[in-house]
Amino acid sequence: MRKWSKRAKALHYGAKKKPDYTRKQSYRFSRRALLVGAGQAGLFGLLGWRLHQLQIRDSSEYRLLSDENRIMMQLVAPARGAIYDRFGTVIAEDKENLRLLVLPAFCKSLPGTLDALSRVVRVSSATRSRVMRAARRQSGYYPVLVAEGLTWRQFALLNVLAPQIPGMRMDRAAYRQYHHGRPMGHVVGYVGMAGKAEVDVDPVMRLPGFRTGRAGVEKSFDPELRGSPGNIKYEVDVHGRVVRELDSKPSTKGRDLVLTIDHHLQTIALDRIKEHRVASVVLMDVLTGGVLAMASTPSFDPNAIAFNPDPKEWRNLARGKDNPMQNRAVRGQYPPGSTYKVITALAGLSAGVIDTKETMRCPGSYAVGRKRFRCWKAHGGGINVHEAIKQSCDVFFYETAKRMGIDYLASVSRHFGLGRTLDCGLAGEKPGLIPDVAWKRRALFDAWYTGETVISGIGQGFVLTTPLQLAVMTARVATGRAVLPKLVMSEEDQFEPWPLLEVDPAHLEVVRNGMIGVVNEPRGTARRSALQIPGVQMAGKTGTSQVVSSRNEHKLSPYERETHALFVAFAPADKPRYAAVCVVEHGGGGSRAAAPVVRDVMTEALLRDTANRPAFVANNAHIVPSELASAEGTP
Structure with a gap:
């Protein structure tokens, strides 16, 4: 048997163990390499998939994003549309x-x-x-x-x-720039810088110095007057500096507006009421509903606040004692006083609680329970509906309102345009108030009392109206049709009579005759304000509304203790074409303060023949067909 030395044995057994160790090391290395290789392959595969997605599938989207980084779009402000009066006089325009x-x-x-x-x-x-x-x-x-x-x-x-x-x-x-600024200020309004909320809605508002409508027609028709902005495309570098202009799209000028207002009549109306501290006048065409004049005093000049306003002057206007920036023709709410008796008479005739033959005795006061309501004048004797309107007898209308009830009176009032906004084209119009049983229960959580019906019958108590509403009421009484007011002429308008009101024409005729008596017959309350035009009569109704109670009277100045003065009228009486209203705050009696104003404005309108003159036609404008301006006849 072969003998091995210790060294040989060591080499022999070592040789046998070495392959096993090598195999283990080789196995471990191969597994790690496989895992690393698989991981690398996965990463490269994921990277390749992402590159495919970016460069092929989503290339169009990222191309747009890169262009947006390369291209800067700048808006170009449009020119604002001009505003004209009904005969083509420029009221507002853009200047360099x-x-x-x-x-x-x-x-x-x-x-x-x-x-x-x-x-x-x-x-x-x-x-x-x-x-x-x-x-x-x-x-x-x-x-x-x-x-x-x-x-x-x-x-x-x-x-x-x-x-x-x-x-x-x-x-x-x-x-x-505004022409005839002070007379037209409340109607046309003014422009000013956009507010924070508006800037977020429309990007064009961010342009330096861009202005938008803040009041009047400028605000109500701002989207049309503003036009459409243009744009300029610039190529910019990485820092945002302009390299070159690529393309441009011109802006579109805003649409021009033609108002129904005659600036000549507007100026006369404002001049006529400027002697009063606070007053307003409205003149309407009863056939078309066009507002020919709408003046309110104190007034303001929009040029003073629309461009480079003086902060001190702006504060004086905004905080003025009599609020000169408020258009009282649409925002002033007043008890209509005796002008409301026109509605009470129509409602009483329609309800059948009075007729033309009935007479009532007026002892100078009217009792409801223990409360006694006085008449402005102790008439004595019998008085019918014609004389009651002519002489403005309170007792007659106390009894008429009591017989029919407040709900029926309220329904007729609304039928004639009271107690609601009329959407004439001015923002901020007030609705007034026509009370009834349901309103008081809802608003004041209280029952309605007979005494409140009685006092409502003469336009006092809770009843509130605006001068514009009174003008519409008068136009509807004059024509028997559902006339609505408008301030801007439109090319879509066609001359078609307004719908007929649901009221007996005979009852309207009774009321119209009573209004003719107010101005043209002996003992009429506005006898001294008859027209001085031969062959032309005006029909009207005076009103004087109490605005303070005796309990608070001692706390007020002599001016504030005075009653409001009102007068409504239409003319010519036999063929109505114009309706006019004047309200003078704390002016005293309607026959003394308001009626002469209406007489003078009505006289000018009739002599100028405003409604029958051809209207202005402008390019790119809201216009009225010429046949509308020359339409004649009454419904």
Whole structure:
């Protein structure tokens, strides 16, 4: 048997163990390599799939995103539509506005740039703060308005200095100019800077100096007057600097508006009431519903606040004692007083609780339980509906209202346009108030009492109306049709008679004759305000409404203790074409303060023949067909 040395044995057994160890190491290495290789293959596969998705499947989407980063879109403000009166006189239009802007990104020092500009153009501390805030909030490449309304000398000098003042930019925009500003202020309104909520709705509001309608027709028809913005496409570099202009789309000018207002009559109406502290006048065409004049005093000039307003003057207007910015013709709510007796008479005749033959005795007061309601005049003897309207007898209408009840009186009132907004084209119109049993239960949680019906019959108590509503009421009484007011002519309008009211024409005739007696017969309450035009009569109704109670009277000034004065009228009485209303706050008696105003305005309208003259036709405008302006006849 072969003998092995210790060394040989060690080598022999070691040789046998080595392959087993090697196999184990090789197995471990192969498993790790497989896992690593699989992981690498998965990652590369995922990367390849992602590259395929980005470069092939989603390439169009990312191409658009890259273009958006490369292309900057800048809006171009549209020119605002002009506003004309019914005969083509310009009321509001855009004028050239020379402006100064800065681009903060190109300024070496924005405060330094503003200091340099202040040597040519006044830059107030408020303006400086505004510019600095805007520069911090938005991109430095977006222009910030510094000043506008520059003179041509300032504009030229700044253009010469432009190379020496980095970041400065000059441009030409537009500002709003108002003609016949004070007479037309309440109707046309004014434009101003957009509020925060509006800026978020429409991007065009963010343009430097862009203005939107804040009141009047400018606000009600702002979307049409504003037009559509254009745009300019610029190619920009990675820092947002403009490289070149790629494309442009011009803006579309806003639509022009033609008002039903005659600025000549409007001026006369305002001049006629300016002697009163607070008053309003409305003149309507009873056939078309067009408002020919709507004046309110105190008034304001929109030019003072629409462009570069003086903060002090703005505060005086906004906080004025008599609120000069309020259009009382649509926002003033007054007890109609005796002018409401026209409705009470119609309601009583329609309900059958009175007729033309019935007479009532007026002792000068009327008792309801222990409460006694007085008449403005102790008539004595019998009085019928014609004389009651002519002489404005309170007792007659107390009894009429009591017989029919408040609910029926309220329904007839609403049928004649009272107690609701009329949507004439002005924002903020008040609805007035025509009370009934359900209203009091809902609003005051109380029952209705007979005494409240009685006092409502003469236009007092809870009853409230606006001058515009009284004008519509008068137009409906004059025509027997559901006339509605409008301030803007429309090319879609066609001359079609308004729908007939659900009222007996004979009852309307009784009331009209009573209104004719008010102005033209002896003992009529407005006898001294008859028209001085040969062959033409005016029909009307005076009103005097109490506005304070005896309990509070001692706390008020002599002016505030006075009653409101009202007068409603239509003319010609035999062929109505115009309806007019005047309300004088704390003016005293309607026959003394309001009736002469209506007489003068009505006289001018009849002599000028406003409603029958051809209307203005403008391009790109809301217009009225010429046949509407010359329509004649009554329903």
